[in-house]
Amino acid sequence: MPDHADALAAAREALHATFGFSAFRGVQQDVVARVLAGRSTLAVMPTGAGKSLTYQLPAVMLPGTCVVVSPLIALMHDQLRAATANGIRAATLTSADADREQTIDRFRAGELDLLYVAPERASQPHFRELLTRAPISLFAIDEAHCVSEWGHDFRPDYRLLRPLLDSFGHVPRLALTATADRHTRADILAQLGIPEEGLIVAGFDRPNIRYAIRPRDNAMRQLKALLDEQPGPGIIYAPTRARVEQLAEALGAGGRRVLPYHAGLSPETRARNQAAFVASEDMVMVATVAFGMGIDKPDVRFVAHAGIPKSIEAYYQETGRAGRDGDPSVAVMFWGADDFARARQRLGEVEEHRRNAERARLDALATLVETAECRRAILLRHFGENPLATCGNCDNCLEPVGVLDVTRLAQKLLSAVYRTGQSFGLGHVEKVLTGQSDDRVIQRGHDALSVFGIVDADEQPLLKPLARALQARGSLVPTEHGGLALGGDSRAILKGEAEVRIVVPPKPERRKRQRGSAGGDSANPVGDPLFEALRALRRDLAQEAGVPPYVIFHDSTLREMAAAHPTSLAELGEIGGIGARKLDAYGEAFLAVIRQH
Incomplete structure (x- = not known):
């Protein structure tokens, strides 16, 4: 491997050629540098910080295949679409894939940069045998908090990965998660055999998300008002399947497309509803937490909770599905005393050795909803950070309350x-x-x-x-x-x-509709007709290719096009998010629309 400076220079070139970005964001460069140097790493990065890039870029640069362990088939397929659109040679090996034999042949022939698998498959001896047939460049373990019993999404199969990793001891490991407190981080390092010096914590702040937490007095009226304020795609989390169905039906009667998602629906219905949501630019999904890690949609403009989540970790993870593209977004929770009453009753069903930890998590959540302080500061302190006392982008900071x-x-x-x-x-x-x-x-x-x-x-x-x-x-x-x-x-x-x-x-008159930083049409706040024309072209191209619109380009890329008015492919290629593959595939079509305006 070339020295550190040369490796980073090559990484920046590959970053622009593959993804269309001129610079790394946050700790991406630190993580990529460790991977390229063959050092195992645990990266704790907030949702939307570009975790997948930290293994996709080395996968393009290093000889061999990067094996990605991911917990959900839907998530793998989303990431596969995005990687393929950027010209990365990727495939999934899951029970839902009809081309498994072809994928295995491509892997053996050295024709894959990325191979996505579930932990259930990765922990099997026959998969370990398959990996001996071709060089492996990297093991990437996505949603790595699933390996820890202390994490909020524990998956036992993640704890069976260590023998696979140890049998390829020369291959570096990259574990990635958005939500892990100190205890969970230590457990991940131990379970996956990553040295303590390999921990990189990017911080947990999502400054583009406006947090608001309100007592629930009439959930239907409150949610309808939220939908009126937020025209973009959104997720509403409800505590039970029956409540999901009830809210989806009632909110859908208002003219907006609203679909339900919960484990009681058939797999076909769930897949169909999720595909509709991912492809939509204004749909709302009402769901239980079964609609979880598989959501790789960057333009979700709001996440609402119609009841309390399980913990602050779960709240952070679920609200983090808003605004992954960095644009202004809203997270609203409507809570009631009965939510906490039920949660405290359920503590009696928890295994005794976990009960005190779960009670502490519930107490922390109670502090978050009842506080008059900055919501973001409480969230960040929970994850061990030392934030400013006020953030300027939560309900308590925007409309200070008395105590x-x-x-x-x-x-x-x-x-x-x-x-x-x-x-x-x-x-x-x-x-x-x-x-x-x-x-x-x-x-x-x-x-x-x-x-x-x-x-x-x-x-x-x-x-x-x-x-x-x-x-x-x-x-x-x-x-x-x-x-x-x-x-x-x-x-x-x-x-x-x-x-x-x-x-x-709050007095009733203070409950006015807010159109703060995420109100109105945040995608196109000035109503630029060129932006709308570019959006329409993106919609057509996405439909033609059978992919969600954001796989073509993010809204931020279209806004930059509308502002810069590039006149050539070279100028268009300088815009963030346009790599060589996308420039070649879509460049002339977008230039044609720009010329018309």
Whole structure:
């Protein structure tokens, strides 16, 4: 291998020729340099930071085939399309491929730069035998957090990869993930045999995503308003299959194309719906988390959660499917106290040795939704970073909220829950606290309790947000029959040993529609007719080639074309995202449209 400077110069040339980029982004150069030097690496890079380029570029430059272990067939096929469009010789070897024999022949003949396989296949002895038939340049393990029991998407087959890697000890390993805290990173390094000095952490910030988290008061109305604000493609995550179907049907009645995705649908329906979403420029997918890592669509403009995710790691991973192209995007979560109540009940089903870690994850998520601080700062601190106190691109930074110390009111509420027998819902407890003597209150003798009527008219509006906050932190827990009982740190609150603060509930008039940095048509904010004409050409070419439009060119490339008005292939080739293969295939067609304008 040439020395470091020569290797990087060659890498930059290959970067421009293959992908059309004049420079690396972020830590891409550091990762590529290690791979070219034959050193094993774990790269933790945020979604949209160009992880796939860090193995695709060396695969083009190094002799032999790069074997990519990837967890989902749909994800492999997306990456295969993108790689092929850039002129990279790639293939997949999966149960869904009819050309398996041809792929094996191409591999043995040394005609593949990339070979994508699932971990289930990669861990088998017969696959290891196949790899001895041709030189291997690199092992790339995508979504590497799946190897760790501490990760949020644990896949046992990932833990069986080590024998394969060790049998080709001279071949460097590149593990890639967007979500791994310190504990998970250490586990990945150990499981895949990568030295500690091989860890590269790019940081977790996605500055183009605007985070917003709001209490759920009418999910359907809130989601319809979001769809009105966001005309581009989007994903809505719902907690159950039934809720997915319900939301997809109701939101689709508004005229926008909205499809469902969950594990209860047939494989054919799931594949058809996913293909429609990937190819669309405005469709919305309502899905469970089954619609997960296989989403390699760069122009998703919003991700909404109609309930809480499993953890901050899951939230980061799911919201990270927005704005992979770097354009402004939105992540909105609508949450309710019942979400946390169900999640805390499920903790009882978790294996005992994992329960404390899962409880800590849920507490961290509760902090994120209840905070008045910068959402991004809390997210980044969770992953071990030291961010600025404010980001300027989350709801709390854009519309700062106040914080109230409601410890005294919390003591009143918890006392009323306790004195009424820890078996009634908030509605009944609220009547007791505010002194409303209905038949049920009188019949139970609750009008004679010391807590009857101790909450005044000024405090009453705070009871619901307070109860929601107490349920989020586990101080109030649901009973089997829908009542509330004391839990968590409730006794410490009652004794004055723990404080309770809540965000000041927003007034109704503050809930105005926001068209912030990601509102309107972010793809074409000025309505440039040339941009729209280029987009129409891209749509036609994509349909003709049977690929999603973004595989031809990203919106950012079209915007640069519209702004620069190139008049020759040489000028067009200077625009970001246009490599030699795409320039040759599509250059004249796009120049023709530019000349017309």
